[in-house]
Structures are given as C-alpha cells and as structure tokens.
Amino acid sequence: MKNISTDELNEQFKVLTLENALKQLVDIFDGQKIVFSSSLGQEDQVITDAIFKHNLPIQVFTLDTQRLFKETEALITETEQKYQKNIVRYTPNKTAVQDYISTEGLNGFYESIEKRKKCCYIRKIEPLNRALKGAHIWITGIRQEQSEFRKNMSLFEYDAERDLMKFNPLLAWSTEQLWQAIKTNEIPFNPLHQKGYPSIGCEPCTRAIKPGEDERAGRWWWENQDQTKQECGLHIPLKKEKLNG
Numbered sequence: 001m002k003n004i005s006t007d008e009l010n011e012q013f014k015v016l017t018l019e020n021a022l023k024q025l026v027d028i029f030d031g032q033k034i035v036f037s038s039s040l041g042q043e044d045q046v047i048t049d050a051i052f053k054h055n056l057p058i059q060v061f062t063l064d065t066q067r068l069f070k071e072t073e074a075l076i077t078e079t080e081q082k083y084q085k086n087i088v089r090y091t092p093n094k095t096a097v098q099d100y101i102s103t104e105g106l107n108g109f110y111e112s113i114e115k116r117k118k119c120c121y122i123r124k125i126e127p128l129n130r131a132l133k134g135a136h137i138w139i140t141g142i143r144q145e146q147s148e149f150r151k152n153m154s155l156f157e158y159d160a161e162r163d164l165m166k167f168n169p170l171l172a173w174s175t176e177q178l179w180q181a182i183k184t185n186e187i188p189f190n191p192l193h194q195k196g197y198p199s200i201g202c203e204p205c206t207r208a209i210k211p212g213e214d215e216r217a218g219r220w221w222w223e224n225q226d227q228t229k230q231e232c233g234l235h236i237p238l239k240k241e242k243l244n245g
C-alpha cells in the first residue's frame with residue numbers, strides 16, 4: 001500500500017482503458033474493499049461486464065428500492081445468469097418504509113422535495129451507506145455527458161463524508177462509445193433505454209425524455225429542473241484530499 005493523491009491517480013488513470021483501469025485499481029488498492037454500485041443502467045452494465053469477465057475482486061451491488069421497473073428487476077437476473085455471478089441487493093429498512101407509507105402515503109414524494117428526499121433517504125441513501133460501510137473505493141458509472149452538474153466531476157474524487165475514494169472510470173466516455181462497447185461485448189441492457197429512458201431509476205420517479213433534453217431530465221421531472229435537484233444525494237460535490245492507497 002502506498003501514499004497516493006487524487007491528482008496523481010487522475011493523471012495516472014486518464015490514459016488507461018476501462019479494463020486496465022480496473023485491474024490497476026485492484027493492484028494499487030490490494031487488500032482494500034472495492035465496491036461498485038450498479039443501477040443496471042447502460043454505463044453500469046459496461047463496468048459490470050469488465051468486472052465479471054475478468055473475475056476482479058470488486059463487489060457489485062445494487063440498491064433494490066422495491067420501486068424499480070420490472071425491466072430493471074429482470075435485467076438483474078439476466079446479468080447474474082449470463083456471468084454466473086452475484087449482484088448483491090441492498091433493500092430498505094422495512095420499518096422505515098412502513099412508517100413513510102403510513103405518514104406520507106406510498107407516493108408522498110410527489111408532494112414536495114422534502115418528502116421526495118425523505119423517500120430517497122429511506123430507499124436509497126441509508127441502504128447505500130450500509131453497502132459502503134468499510135469500503136475504501138467506490139466505483140460509479142457517472143459520465144460528464146449525463147448532466148451539467150456532472151461535467152465538473154473528476155475520475156477520482158475523495159468523499160470526505162464517507163471517507164472513501166470515488167472512482168468514475170467512464171467519466172469522459174461518450175454515449176456512442178458506450179453503445180459500441182455494449183454491442184461489441186454483447187452486454188445485456190435495459191430495453192427502456194430504447195424507449196427514451198437514458199437514465200433509469202425508480203419507476204414512479206422516472207419518465208422518458210424528449211429529444212434535446214438533458215439525460216437526467218426524466219428523473220423527478222415534476223420538480224424544479226435545478227441540476228442539483230436531479231441528484232438523489234448519492235453523488236454530492238466532494239473535496240480532493242490525500243488517501244492511503
């Protein structure tokens with residue numbers, strides 16, 4: 001294990017292919033817990049393919065909010081069967097969900113941003129925090145093209161709140177590159193992508209987008225279209241610091 005800064009990592013990894021980047025990551029952070037959060041979107045499927053095909057010691061997990069599209073649920077099973085690997089499902093706390101439904105209603109999140117954030121906390125953030133417990137590296141499928149908000153992100157970012165390093169290996173990938181990789185490697189993908197859903201979250205909170213709209217415009221579409229409000233809190237602005245790697 002050696003001392004390495006986010007700037008050094010960003011410099012070193014910017015020239016690597018996805019597969020080499022993941023292998024290098026495993027090498028540098030040997031013995032550390034590396035996890036990958038997948039929402040089964042096209043980006044995540046490309047990363048999952050690289051991890052599973054090369055048998056890399058990286059845990060692939062998903063947040064099963066129990067409000068997912070049936071297509072997403074089917075894709076989890078299809079992906080596990082194709083690679084003969086397990087995608088770990090983190091589900092929300094049952095009591096917290098019941099309390100939310102009792103006080104706000106099943107779809108209370110349509111009524112205000114506060115109620116939406118409360119639902120996202122119960123169904124996503126708290127399970128995510130559980131999934132990231134003890135993790136040193138968190139891999140994500142974030143791309144700069146997805147939204148204005150994500151344009152300012154870096155390959156590696158230190159998450160001070162969770163005290164871990166985030167790695168966004170597809171950050172600079174174009175949509176064309178992504179689909180070429182899916183086609184070339186015959187990677188299973190969500191059929192909703194072909195019906196106008198570039199970004200897929202929970203079923204009641206995701207709609208298809210119109211031509212020219214931001215990729216994340218279909219998420220929580222009824223709210224003010226401030227970019228930061230199209231994030232559920234999983235990917236907040238982060239500080240760059242040094243980390244033992």
Ligand code: SF4
Nearest residue numbers: 109119120123202205
């Ligand atoms: S995306 Fe919608 S249903 Fe899913 S956790 Fe957030 S508010 Fe709840």
